[in-house]
Amino acid sequence: MTAADPLPFTADEVMTVAASRALADGTACFVGIGLPSTAANLALRTHAPGLWMIYESGTLGASPDALPLSIGDGELAETADTVVPVTEVFNYWLQAGRIDTGFLGAAQIDRFGNINTTVIGDYAAPKVRLPGAGGAPEIAASCGRVIVIVRQSRRTFVERVDFTTSVGHGSGPGDRERLGLRGAGPVQVITDLGVLEPDPGTRELVLTRLHPGATAEQARAATGWDLAVSPDLAATPEPDPDELAVLRSLTGRG
Amino acid sequence: MTAADPLPFTADEVMTVAASRALADGTACFVGIGLPSTAANLALRTHAPGLWMIYESGTLGASPDALPLSIGDGELAETADTVVPVTEVFNYWLQAGRIDTGFLGAAQIDRFGNINTTVIGDYAAPKVRLPGAGGAPEIAASCGRVIVIVRQSRRTFVERVDFTTSVGHGSGPGDRERLGLRGAGPVQVITDLGVLEPDPGTRELVLTRLHPGATAEQARAATGWDLAVSPDLAATPEPDPDELAVLRSLTGRG
């Protein structure tokens, strides 16, 4: 962000707080490492003490004291309700539709919320070789809903992803149903500028919320397609002091 | 048995000892309750201290102090190397071909070693409703080899089983291969009179061994088809005193 008057929090902090607030108490959340894990751990320590975190390593109901660096830290196993084999995480929990919310990141995301974490450029001769699919395709398919957390830029927000690693809303209405994907797909894309949500009719991502200090013009400029702005564009409430304090104690930033 | 001079052991004891001797040390054995369990526990305590017993309840490497009444006694879990879910017993151990020997009983067995434990008579209106399949069809399919333990009578040894619960040698040579059954099937049928083995060419069960005191005529009379007798008909060595002592300590018969 480039606001003249520096805000008392960073854009990443707003993103994380916004993601945290999207997690209702008592729900089950499939947590990936990085911002999603930070957001889930923040939610657990603020408004959602009953949030049930699953890490794909097999820890069910983990509540680590510190923020894990990997999805398989020992702390996760020690604090979990139970640790199960990886086959069970994916088959008995994710595939069976027991997870309310999945978080995904993206190297590219397109106007229909499809996600690329595989390659930039041509698959056979990529410009950038990315880590690949991991748990994402099935998280995108089977979680009750998906929240994407990704910083907004023209390089990332593209008209069409180079490679569909994880299906969002495909090419529009009805595609998820046709593919047999049982979750609702991406319901929020939380960026450092605001929040995009799929239009209920067209399934195209629309800017519905702006974070403090950000403008719709910034968001449109950071998007590789002609980003629609909701007529009901809302403002993200500022992170409250308690959220910031907990977040900073988690990330070690005072 | 009807020998004039009573032998110092019963026909069931000879059967059990013969079955026990068929279990090589260090092999893995899928154990059902009753005579098979007695035989395996006898082997473990005599010539095969490294016999690895699997009970279908999930106990791998059990070595119970006493003979269990069921396949899921607590003693089995307490003495096992590990206890696994029933799905793993059948998928990761039996189906994967890790079991050398499976034991089966039979309400009916036919000349090709096919086994019925489902119904006597017509399926829809059975003369006798039997317990059913249990683990038997897949034991018969996937164990390295199968040993059948069953008392010999015309009612049990029939030309053709009323219901094929577990496949032996089908209708003869090549049938197991055609069906994709990977184990060798029944290699010995141990009865109270002797031992039947499949002819290597025809796969028909042939009398190859007689227990002490029994005659080939008795065996033929107790068989519902024209039982062939091996030209190399052998005699089962008598149970030795140690085997009998251990067996009787297991079964509580002095």
Place this chain on the structure above:
Amino acid sequence: MILPLDRAVRELVHDGDTVAMEGFTHLIPVEAGHEVIRQGRRDLTLVRMTPDIVYDRMIGAGCARKLVFSWGGNPGVGSLHRFRDAAANGWPRPLELEEHSHAGMANRYAAGAAGLPFAVLRGYAGTDLVGRTATIKPITCPFTGQELAAVPALTPDVAIVHAQRADRDGNVQMWGITGVQKEAVLAARRALVTVEEVVDDLEPVPGQVILPSRVVTAVSPAPGGARPSYAHGYYVRDNDAYRAWDAVSRDRERFTAWLNAEVLGAPSGPDAGPDDREEQTA
């Protein structure tokens, strides 16, 4: 979440339901079965790998319309006479049978738990079960061309299992031989777990299986609720009771008298109130 057994059965088990009560020799939910009998449930489709005496009693009491199973005997003793009488003679009412092998049943539960419509196994090939059981079909491996067996997922309306302990949040802990209980609970729409005791904290135990409270609809205290089967760490299997069942169940009149005296005459869930719970050590 923690409910007396009579209330839990009333709320979770309805006439016409498909009910899976599991426990492989160990932790058989016998007391819950008795409560289903006491509440007079009818037209149930009973699912269980090894029907055992609990289903023999429920079938004899007329609760069942259909049995989905793989081995219907009295383990180590002999036949289940009420099951045989219903299957062969329709007493007290006809019993439809859908029979599988253990491997097939276990994989059907696993498919249900995994949200798949079917499971694949090497099984049934060459047996007469293929022709008799409509829920066995061939399937071809798209990579090797091998033919295997497919069986449909089991997705019971309600699963009922017994466990050693639960905590006050309804997390369940069982250990020893745990059979297909996890899969049965995960495959079902609702799950009732009877437990030996409710405790403050589930001290970890080697070999434990934990059922998180979010997959458990209700926990009901039922100390001794697995008798005459056993609860590892609590009490042993009453083999004499299994042997004695043979004579009781052979005869319709004797069975009926037993049922009236021991189940229908018994108060509903005598030990089922949380306040009646005895402290027992594992």
Place this chain on the structure above:
Amino acid sequence: MILPLDRAVRELVHDGDTVAMEGFTHLIPVEAGHEVIRQGRRDLTLVRMTPDIVYDRMIGAGCARKLVFSWGGNPGVGSLHRFRDAAANGWPRPLELEEHSHAGMANRYAAGAAGLPFAVLRGYAGTDLVGRTATIKPITCPFTGQELAAVPALTPDVAIVHAQRADRDGNVQMWGITGVQKEAVLAARRALVTVEEVVDDLEPVPGQVILPSRVVTAVSPAPGGARPSYAHGYYVRDNDAYRAWDAVSRDRERFTAWLNAEVLGAPSGPDAGPDDREEQTA
């Protein structure tokens, strides 16, 4: 059964083999990977859900011809630069990729462990993996007509995992996050397990997974053998080493120097002799 690591790798891992080294963040068999590098194995097909730094090193050292994987990153840090360099630039040699999702890989191991030619999952639908990965095919449920994904079983020539303990008979015990190690070992033709220590008796531990000795070809003592990943109860994850790897691995020359100094220059299995084993408490 219990062999020094250098001998175990020599006997179990051959040029051209398909090798699966598993461990999900926890218990990664890093020291075994270094030994494979030291012995100069070539043309390996490396299989692993999360290649991690152990495969980054093996790929950079030129051991691999092909990688079968689902997520190739440095967890919590960023990219695997040797993997990227091989995949994009063919350095030090071209690397063929076969990529799946985690769910697909886990199910492929499970199918291998179960002796099935393939596994079925709800996965991949609508993704470009379907077109790029030949080992994903559609399959139709014979009961419901639903279309699902089929993936072929993984049956590696050898699986290598790290565990906390083994007894002198070669029974292996691991606990904490146990990932897909059991499935990888059961799916493979041969299995090598490096362990923190060899003990007389495997005292049961909650959450333990036991690999019976009959499915383990060789056990090699390798205390610290999972570093910089961790061994629950023995040592913690060295997050700094993961972060430091980023800089080391970015540059071919720096990587080569590191490899020469830290792996090729190191004696073969310094702690690998049974007699060198330190007693450590869990």
